Amino acid sequence: MNFKLFILALSFIYQIFSQGTGITTCVANQSCSQCTSCTNCSDIVWQYNQSSNTCAVADCSKIPSSPKGLTDNLCASCPTANGANFASSDGQSCVTSSQSCANATNGNGQNWNDIDCGKCSQTFQYANSKGTQCVYSSQSCSSQNGWIDQDCSYCFPNTFANSQGTLCVQSTQSCQNKSQVQNWSDSDCKLCNDQKPFATYDGQNCCASSQNCKSQQNWTNSDCTQCQPNTFASYDKSKCVPSSQSCSSNTGWLDSDCQLCFANLKYANTQGTQCVNSSQMCSANSNWNDNDCQLCNNSQTFASSDKTKCVNSSQSCSSASNWTNQNCALCSINTPFATVDKKSCVGSSQTCNSTSNWIDTDCALCNPKYPFASLDNNSCVNSSQSCTSIFGWTDSDCKLCSPSIQFASSDGTTCVASSQSCQSNSNWTNSNCQICNPSAPYANSMKNGCADPSVSCIGRDPTLASQVWTDNDCLSCYQIGYRALPDGSNCVNCLAKSGMSNSDCALCNGTDDGDNQFANSQGQCVAVNCQQTSGWVDTDCIVCNPKTPNASSDGTTCLNTSFIALLAATLINFLLFMI
Numbered sequence: 001m002n003f004k005l006f007i008l009a010l011s012f013i014y015q016i017f018s019q020g021t022g023i024t025t026c027v028a029n030q031s032c033s034q035c036t037s038c039t040n041c042s043d044i045v046w047q048y049n050q051s052s053n054t055c056a057v058a059d060c061s062k063i064p065s066s067p068k069g070l071t072d073n074l075c076a077s078c079p080t081a082n083g084a085n086f087a088s089s090d091g092q093s094c095v096t097s098s099q100s101c102a103n104a105t106n107g108n109g110q111n112w113n114d115i116d117c118g119k120c121s122q123t124f125q126y127a128n129s130k131g132t133q134c135v136y137s138s139q140s141c142s143s144q145n146g147w148i149d150q151d152c153s154y155c156f157p158n159t160f161a162n163s164q165g166t167l168c169v170q171s172t173q174s175c176q177n178k179s180q181v182q183n184w185s186d187s188d189c190k191l192c193n194d195q196k197p198f199a200t201y202d203g204q205n206c207c208a209s210s211q212n213c214k215s216q217q218n219w220t221n222s223d224c225t226q227c228q229p230n231t232f233a234s235y236d237k238s239k240c241v242p243s244s245q246s247c248s249s250n251t252g253w254l255d256s257d258c259q260l261c262f263a264n265l266k267y268a269n270t271q272g273t274q275c276v277n278s279s280q281m282c283s284a285n286s287n288w289n290d291n292d293c294q295l296c297n298n299s300q301t302f303a304s305s306d307k308t309k310c311v312n313s314s315q316s317c318s319s320a321s322n323w324t325n326q327n328c329a330l331c332s333i334n335t336p337f338a339t340v341d342k343k344s345c346v347g348s349s350q351t352c353n354s355t356s357n358w359i360d361t362d363c364a365l366c367n368p369k370y371p372f373a374s375l376d377n378n379s380c381v382n383s384s385q386s387c388t389s390i391f392g393w394t395d396s397d398c399k400l401c402s403p404s405i406q407f408a409s410s411d412g413t414t415c416v417a418s419s420q421s422c423q424s425n426s427n428w429t430n431s432n433c434q435i436c437n438p439s440a441p442y443a444n445s446m447k448n449g450c451a452d453p454s455v456s457c458i459g460r461d462p463t464l465a466s467q468v469w470t471d472n473d474c475l476s477c478y479q480i481g482y483r484a485l486p487d488g489s490n491c492v493n494c495l496a497k498s499g500m501s502n503s504d505c506a507l508c509n510g511t512d513d514g515d516n517q518f519a520n521s522q523g524q525c526v527a528v529n530c531q532q533t534s535g536w537v538d539t540d541c542i543v544c545n546p547k548t549p550n551a552s553s554d555g556t557t558c559l560n561t562s563f564i565a566l567l568a569a570t571l572i573n574f575l576l577f578m579i
C-alpha cells in the first residue's frame, strides 16, 4: 500500500462516523430498495427523504472497518471530507476519482486519466492511450521511456516496445525480445529503431546500414559491415563479400580475395598491390606470356623464353631484334649471348662481341654469315670453309682466315705467307715458289711460274760448272722446245720463229741435209744456207729474205728486181719534169 492510499484510508475511517449526505442514484419508486452498500454491510440502513427524494445511509459509522465490495451508492452517501465519492475498483475504499471506478478496467469507459486510475486501483493505475480504461501497465502510458512489450500491450494494444523503450510501435513482432525463428523486416526495424532501419542480411538483427541489405548496388564497406559482419563492399559495389580486406585496398591482395571483390580480376599481382586480369595465377610457373607478366609484375614485364617465369628484361623475350647479353641471360639462361646482328640469343661458349678465343661452333652461333673462327681465333670470318681446313684453300679464304698469310698454297692444302698469290702468272721469285710450291721451289726464267730445275733459273751463273745449263733445266726453267747450248752457257728456244743463229738452228734442227739448220734474215731456221755466195735461185732467195726474192743472173746474190724497175721509172719522170 502506497502512502497516498494510506492517507485516503485514514480519512475514510474518520469520516464514516457521520450520517450519509444523500444520493439520488438508487432512488426508485420512492424507496431505497435499489441502493447497494457492500458485501458485508448488513448493518447499513438506507433512509428515504420524501422532501428531497433522496436516499441516504442512516448511519455511516456502521460501515465495517475493513469493508469489502463497497458500492458507489455507499461512497456517495458517506463521502469523506476529500470528496471520495466512488468505490475503488477493489471495493475496499472510497476514492476521490472524478468518475466512478465501475468502468475503470472493463474497456467500456472513457476519459480515463492516470490520476483517476491511480485512485481507482493500485494495480490498474494508468489510463490507456485512448482513455477507455485503466491498465495494468507498470508505468504511465504517456511515459517517454522505460517501455517493455507488456506495458505497451496494455497501453497501446497490438504494439511492442521499441528497442530503446522510448515508444510503443506497431511492429509485427517484439523489438526487444524477437523470436529466433522470426526474421526481421525492414519496416519492423525502422519502427523498432530508426537508427537501425534495415534488417541484416540473415534477418537476425537490425542494423544501421544506409540501404536495404538485399540491395544489389551502391554498397560501401560500412554498410556491408552493418548488413553482413566481416564483409566488404565488392569493387563494383553490387554486393558484400567475405574477403579478408577491403576491396579498395592497395596492398595485401590474395587470389581468393580478388575473386570475391572483382567480377573479372581473378588474381592478385605478385606484389599483392592489386588484382589483375591475368589469365593465370601470378605465382604460376608455366605458360607465361608478356601480357600476363605485365599484369602480374610491374618490374618483370616479359615472359621468359621457356614461359616458366617473368623477367625484367628490357624487351620481350620473343623480340626479333635489339638483343643484348643482359636480356638474353634474363630471357633464357641457356642462350645467354646476343648474336652479332642482335636478332637472337645463342648458347655460344662466350659473348659474341669477344675479340679472342673464337671457335667455329661459336662463330656459327654468334654470326651465321661469318661462321668460321679466324686462324688467330680473334674473330669470325665469312670464309667458304673452316680456317682449320687442310684442303680446298683459296686466296680469298686465306685472306679472310689469316691476313698475314693470305695466299693459298698452290696445292690448296694451306695458307702461306708468300708475297703474292700462288695463282699468279708473273713476278715469281724463288722464295715465293719455295713457299707456294715446295715441289717446284724455283721461279722459272720468265718468272711466270715455278719450276724444279737442279739450280735456280734466275740469277744463275753458267760459268760455274755447277750452274751450267742442261737440257732438263732449260726445259724446267723455260718450256717445251728449249735446249741447252752445248757449252751450257744458255738455253735456246728451238720453237722460236726469229732471233735464231746458224748454230742455234743446227743445235735445234740437226745438221743433216734438209734439216732447217740455217738461220735466215729474220732469224728463222731454214734448210737453205743463207750465207752462201753462189748457186742462188729465186726460191732460196725468198726463203732467206723475202725482200730480195730474185737470184742475180750469175747466182751469186739475191736482188729485188722490181725495186730496180721502179727506180728507173722514177728517174725518167724526174727528167721529164725538169724539161
Ligand SMILES: *[C@@H]1O[C@H](CO)[C@@H](O)[C@H](O)[C@H]1NC(C)=O
Residues within 6 Å of the ligand: 028, 029
Ligand atoms: C415501481 O417500480 C416498478 C418498477 O421498478 C414499477 O413496475 C412499479 O409500477 C412502480 N410503482 C410502484 C408504486 O411500485
Ligand SMILES: *[C@@H]1O[C@H](CO)[C@@H](O)[C@H](O)[C@H]1NC(C)=O
Residues within 6 Å of the ligand: 049, 050, 051, 052
Ligand atoms: C429531508 O430533506 C429536506 C430537504 O432537503 C431536509 O430539509 C430534511 O432535513 C431532510 N430530512 C431528514 C430527516 O434528513
Ligand SMILES: *[C@@H]1O[C@H](CO)[C@@H](O)[C@H](O)[C@H]1NC(C)=O
Residues within 6 Å of the ligand: 039, 040, 064, 065, 066, 067, 068
Ligand atoms: C466483512 O467481510 C470481510 C470478509 O468478507 C471480513 O474480513 C470483515 O471482517 C467483515 N467485516 C465485518 C464488520 O464483519
Ligand SMILES: *[C@@H]1O[C@H](CO)[C@@H](O)[C@H](O)[C@H]1NC(C)=O
Residues within 6 Å of the ligand: 100, 102, 103, 108, 109
Ligand atoms: C459504465 O459504462 C456503461 C456503458 O458505456 C454505461 O452505461 C454506464 O453508465 C457506465 N457507468 C458509470 C458508472 O459510468
Ligand SMILES: *[C@@H]1O[C@H](CO)[C@@H](O)[C@H](O)[C@H]1NC(C)=O
Residues within 6 Å of the ligand: 149, 177, 179
Ligand atoms: C521473450 O519472449 C518469450 C517468448 O516469445 C517469452 O517466453 C519471454 O518471457 C520473453 N522475455 C521477455 C523478457 O519479455
Ligand SMILES: *[C@@H]1O[C@H](CO)[C@@H](O)[C@H](O)[C@H]1NC(C)=O
Residues within 6 Å of the ligand: 181, 182, 183, 201, 202, 203
Ligand atoms: C529467415 O531468413 C533466412 C535467411 O535469409 C531464411 O533462410 C529463413 O527461411 C528465414 N526465416 C523465416 C521464418 O522467414
Ligand SMILES: *[C@@H]1O[C@H](CO)[C@@H](O)[C@H](O)[C@H]1NC(C)=O
Residues within 6 Å of the ligand: 217, 218
Ligand atoms: C545508387 O546507385 C544508383 C545507380 O548506380 C544511383 O543513381 C543512386 O544515386 C545511388 N544512390 C545512392 C544513395 O548513392
Ligand SMILES: *[C@@H]1O[C@H](CO)[C@@H](O)[C@H](O)[C@H]1NC(C)=O
Residues within 6 Å of the ligand: 264, 265, 277, 279
Ligand atoms: C580480361 O582479359 C580478357 C582476355 O584476356 C578480356 O576478354 C577481358 O575483357 C579482360 N577484362 C578486363 C576487365 O580487362
Ligand SMILES: *[C@@H]1O[C@H](CO)[C@@H](O)[C@H](O)[C@H]1NC(C)=O
Residues within 6 Å of the ligand: 321, 322
Ligand atoms: C631497337 O633499339 C633502337 C634504339 O634503342 C630503337 O630505336 C628501335 O626502335 C628498336 N627496335 C625495335 C624493333 O625495338
Ligand SMILES: *[C@@H]1O[C@H](CO)[C@@H](O)[C@H](O)[C@H]1NC(C)=O
Residues within 6 Å of the ligand: 324, 325, 351, 353, 354, 355
Ligand atoms: C661486349 O658488350 C658488352 C655490352 O654489351 C660490354 O659490356 C663488353 O665489354 C663487351 N665486350 C667486349 C669484349 O667488347
Ligand SMILES: *[C@@H]1O[C@H](CO)[C@@H](O)[C@H](O)[C@H]1NC(C)=O
Residues within 6 Å of the ligand: 426, 427
Ligand atoms: C710485278 O712486279 C713489278 C715490280 O715489282 C710491278 O710493278 C708489277 O705490277 C708486278 N706485276 C704484277 C702482275 O704483280
Ligand SMILES: *[C@@H]1O[C@H](CO)[C@@H](O)[C@H](O)[C@H]1NC(C)=O
Residues within 6 Å of the ligand: 508, 509, 510, 515, 516, 524, 525, 526
Ligand atoms: C727445225 O726448224 C723448223 C723451222 O724453223 C721447225 O719448225 C722444226 O720444228 C725444227 N726442228 C726439227 C727437228 O726439224
